[in-house]
Amino acid sequence: MELRKMLEAFANEQTPELLLAIRKKYGKYGFSLACKVAGISRGQGKRMLGLYDDTKAIRQLANRLCGMKTSRWQ
Numbered sequence: 001m002e003l004r005k006m007l008e009a010f011a012n013e014q015t016p017e018l019l020l021a022i023r024k025k026y027g028k029y030g031f032s033l034a035c036k037v038a039g040i041s042r043g044q045g046k047r048m049l050g051l052y053d054d055t056k057a058i059r060q061l062a063n064r065l066c067g068m069k070t071s072r073w074q
Contacts, residue, residue: 003030011037016048023049 003026010018023031035045046052 003033006030007034007037010034014038014040014048019045020049 003022006018006022006025010022019031019034022034031045032042035042043052043054047054
């Protein structure tokens with residue numbers, strides 16, 4: 001399947017399986033294009049695949065908003 005056809009299919013039906021197939025076959029470039037075509041952020045795409053761990057971002061946000069230090073989350 002060509003990249004263009006895979007991107008069109010992902011834009012219509014956003015499934016993690018299709019996004020993973022695009023990432024495996026075309027790498028980071030294909031992954032970024034798929035996210036852009038579907039109108040989602042790359043972070044959202046990474047969360048869809050289970051690759052993104054946002055505990056650090058949550059900790060930084062809590063520190064900034066509350067002025068408190070948070071413990072490390074396991």
